[in-house]
Amino acid sequence: MVNVREASGPIDGRPVGSSILPASAYTDQKVFDTERQQIFESRWVWAGFTHWVAEPGSSRPVSVAGRPLLLVRDREGTLRVFHNICRHRGIVLSEQPSTRGRLRCPYHFWTFNLDGSLCGTPYWDRTKGSGPEPEVRDRLGLLPVPHSEWAGMVFVHLGEPTDSAEELLAPLAERWAPYDLTSLHLAEERRYDVDANWKLVVENFLDFYHLPFVHPQVGPAATLLDIEDQVLSEAVIGGYYPRGASAKASGQTAAGGGGGTALPLLGEIPDGLRDRQDIFCVFPNALVFIEPDFYQVIALEPVAPDRTVEHMAVFVAAEAADAAYDTARKNLSDVLFGVNDQDLPVLRALQQGRHSPAADRNHLVPHWDQITARFQHLTADALAQGATANAPMASNAPAKEDP
Template sequence: MTGPLAGREPGVSLLPADAYTDPAVFAAEQSAIFENRWVWAGYTHWVAEPGSSRPVTVAGRPLLITRDPAGQIHVFHNICRHRGMVLSEEPSTRKRLRCPYHYWTYDLDGGLCGTPYWDRRKGSAPDDATKDALGLIPVTHAEWAGMVLVALGEPVRPLDETLAPLRQRWAPVDLDRLHLAAEDRYEIAANWKLVVENFLDFYHLPFVHPQVGPAAAALDIDDVVLAEDILGGCYPRGAAGKASKTETPLPAFGDVPAALRDRQDIFCLFPNALLFLEADWFQVIAFEPVTPERTVEHMAIFVDRSAAGPEFSDARKALSTVLFEVNDQDVPILERLQRGRRSPAADRNHLLPSWDQITARFQTLVASAMEGHR
């Protein structure tokens, strides 16, 4: 494949089967896609308390999310400035981070604060200029909708520009009111692109997830493309989530207009944040591509902060149960899709113009980003 769509017949999948299995393609994607866009790196609640930190990986790079004693979130390259050892491998609530190799120590704002026997004398330390120069190396980051987003390189566009279509569409929804209702981690034996494609595949819903409604409900979904890298669909009158309603309905995220109370939006924020939004709940399935055939999902379900009390515990549990059930049902589907990519016949997969328009757009986006990298 020398161009993004070279050699593909009309209707045939725009990405060849080996794009889902080849380690060389995977490595190129990490560079071409995950280092050149704003990508999900973690959740703000992972460092909920001042003095906490959590290691994460983006594009194969070890990073560290911290919240300093003043409550500010930082993201750093997770390596000691002395010999480059990974500094932290587990979530921590220690007020300082200490490298296990030579005990160099850092504050959670990245400042270097300890260098034992700097010049071979007890109590010696670098001068202030050297100390300042050897702090942890920061990573460009931002916080939005409970997520920590990072940019390892020069992103295609500024984050404000990237998020503007979602912020405009969701303006009536107060995403500052998010309260974590439930969270889980999934190990998926499948390529990251299949995770996204399955998320954007509304055709499978009545067959794999009958609890979200019959085929007629899937026919009610409108394809929506807000921007090149924000694509998905919308139930104008709601669908998934209805099965989770209880006698005590969950409150909405602020003053949501009645006309929007039944709408469900389903968007991929390319490349690795999959978002569901209804007036009273918000779900993120964010993921880390680990190998060509392994992806780790981090699924979080949020409700309005006014629904945090015990009077809403049954409603929160009912919502979480149905949403986790839907994701559980997708896991074996994804793994069978991945195994199918080992067949040469997978190069002839046929996209349907009546169902797969959004999948085709996603594949085109990937192929275009990869042009010149393969």
């Protein structure tokens, strides 16, 4: 069991002070394995983008908690998610995105329709054209995975969900009701290999304190005083920034104004929201950021204790796909990906720091780190709920308090 350290300075009755998770929670393989099981296999998590399988007949393999899954868009345009495993001998069915429709196993050429049904079994009874009886065929279809689509993202649950993804996302969907997230255009997408634990990526995303120091283009430190922490639900935490500093820095977005052709808004945005940034984590692995004229997702795929794959996508309104907005889209993307690039060496150094024995004497600051503390509590609580005596997590002795 990870030893959780208590300290002063509560938020919603939860302590803020000494780091709640020990340094070993960011470096230990046993902790990482338990997180996969107790967090990523036991709740709704981000698994991909809907544009990855935008066209009917397309499919794309993805991985969640190390489990191979397959996103599929059937001929009728319905999104489906299956375990990416052939029902014959258990080989991974597909390792590359495809638009060819039917799914064919590379081992014995069993073939599956896009609805998961089995449709081809060469020489089933050693005769050409033979196949199983209908009741056997029905039992050998691909195994489905509970899933849901929202705001260009695909969420899956590898267990047996007791609530829906819609319930999880409802607080954010209600807050973002003025934004049209049903008709989006992908401005740009990039994949990052990050040399850091996934939790450090989340914590950095939720850390507003570092913005003027690591990202000086957002403005002076005094602008941070406008940031407000927001806890929409147990699983949706973050904050908002009423000044929209990064939009002003880009000089191209509608919120920030500036030269060039301003991007169209994401729907009928009330005046009161036209100068606001929302920055939220949908626990555990979807980091979302919205302004009136763009929407950004940084989704995390934990690969190892010290390695995380980021899938970062920037979206604008559908009408911004027009060539008239080419420069504005490029400028916006350059700014947002530039911010992410600035964070990479910081994340690498944070990960390196977790190997120091001094890392267990870190101290969260109540005036700035309330949301970080809440995220750490969410993680610790999820691990504690799933831990058993037969599968103990790597422990860490409580650090001595700073004098």
